[in-house]
Amino acid sequence: MATDKGIALVDRDEDGVDRAFREDVLAGLHHDPKAIPARWFYDAEGSRLFEKITQVEEYYPTRSETEILGARGAEFAELIGPGRAVVEFGSGSSVKTPLLLEAIDPAAYVPLDISGDFLRESAAALGAKFPGLPVHPVEADFMRRVTLPGEVDKLGKLGFFPGSTIGNMVPRTAVDLLRSMRATLGADEGASPLLLIGMDLIKDRAVLEAAYDDAAGVTAAFNLNLVTRINRELGGTMPADAFAHEARWNDDLARIEMHLVATRAVAFEVSGQRFAMEEGETIHTENSHKFTPRTASLLLLAGGWTPLERWTDEQDRFSVILARATDQREAP
Template identity: 80%
Template sequence: MKTEQGIALVDRDEDGVDRAFREDVLAGLRQRQKAIPARWLYDDAGSQLFEDITELEEYYPTRAETEILEARSTEFAELIGTGRAVVEFGSGSSVKTPLLLRAIDPAAYVPLDISGDFLRMSAAALAEKFPALNVYPVEADFMRQVELPGEVLGTKKLGFFPGSTIGNMVARTAVDLLRSMRATLGAEEGEMPLLLIGMDLVKDRKVLEAAYDDARGVTGEFNLNLARRINRELSGGIPVDALRHLARWNDDYARIEMHLQAVRDIAFTVAGENFAMSEGETIHTENSHKFTRRSANTLLLAGGWAPKKRWTDEQGRFSLILAEATEKRDAP
């Protein structure tokens, strides 16, 4: 077993601040409809809160995806084969990732994540469960092309992107990510890489809204943690007690939207800049798009991936799709 401590590819300034985080937050707060990309919800505290969310009764995606991975392991083995390097875009779940690794017997496991401490903790946990598996964690922003460790160059690749994280992005950004995944995974001796990706499905509005606004308030804490992170890392003065979690279904865009809504007029600074919010104004923090078979296939094809096989759980709530990279990296 070989477990690296992790390769750090995050660009930080002399004070240790993630430059991209600061730029995205300031740019988002300057907008008329304030908005911050959802990826910044996942610092170490946010990542742990999301793990807590996956165990909530209302949050069905993890159970549905786990059901598929458990029920279809033989099919995964047949279609994917053994000996691939599994590159997971986002630190592996303690439940889902082992199910895939057991099914396909990979040559190596490369988790990519922007949250360094959580990444290394997850990688270490996987290494303990699979002592014969080489694990190479990489701290990086996987929204851009990532240079993989030299140890897996020359090895066939399988990208793994569970949890329907692709749904957090508008179509343009999702297509860019799929193309950067294609570039990250590359091709070995003419064999195209594969991608196993989770996509949540359109369903009853009440089920969707409950999944993102649970009775215990864990999702609310996850959302509010973004404001706390801004205060901590960007010298922010956001009055967190003046914000509330808001989750709503937008039928026009087939997505759940998460917002931080001001419950009173507030003024604050972030990284030396002044901002204000009126009562009722929001910061848009996350989208979670839901898909049909057609919209999922269209998105994958636009990103350079041809769908090969699709599975759903018994209740038809969630889908896992196996896709193969098309010949051209910029395929329409």
């Protein structure tokens, strides 16, 4: 198997806790209104629950994007070409990745993910499926520039960012991420890097809200798992039974919002600091912005990427876009 053990770039304190996790949670709970970045959903259990979400009937994005990746392989191969290193940002279980790797004949695969155990399990499974492909997992926070393994330095790069994860960020943060991706991929070295990215599209409100509040309660469990993680890793005393999952569409900002709603007045500690919430007060845990073709292109251009081609599924629910790193001389 061509998988190495990977490298870890997560900064942990003396207790083994990700420093950024502690800082984000404490800052978010002190904020008014309270909010915690969605990236902290993804411990091992959160990653497992998200993979389960992708299989529920109401959650269309994974099926729609998989349809595109399965149907457009020949076009990907022609536009991307062989021999690149595929760098997947937030690889999760890499369910969609084999469709891309089978189509484009890459020279290496570099999955980046903040959940180290889940990352290594997924990388090992993919390495077994593609025994001749070098796989170099990197445990890292891809929101910042990541130093890639030296084995791929001289290869052209294709960034892969499926799942419309870009929609989890407010526009300013999304632009910063796109720019850091450009830096990670080495925009000024060798062949211009490419980025294949998924972006969800605006559609009927009922369809959107159901996708983030499935009847089986899997998304609710995913949201509430954040409370469990805080209690486990940060010495929290948050009573899980005092919070409920809520998904709501914000039409003004074109996004689904997920919240943890306090079902009663509650007081608790996290990392030795005390917090209190009134009944009905929420912790804002996720945004999922939805796009039109125009707003998707504007976001990519602001982040240093020039769109080359765009594909949608048969129901026009989801889009996959191929973009090229904008040459500095082309930038306004």
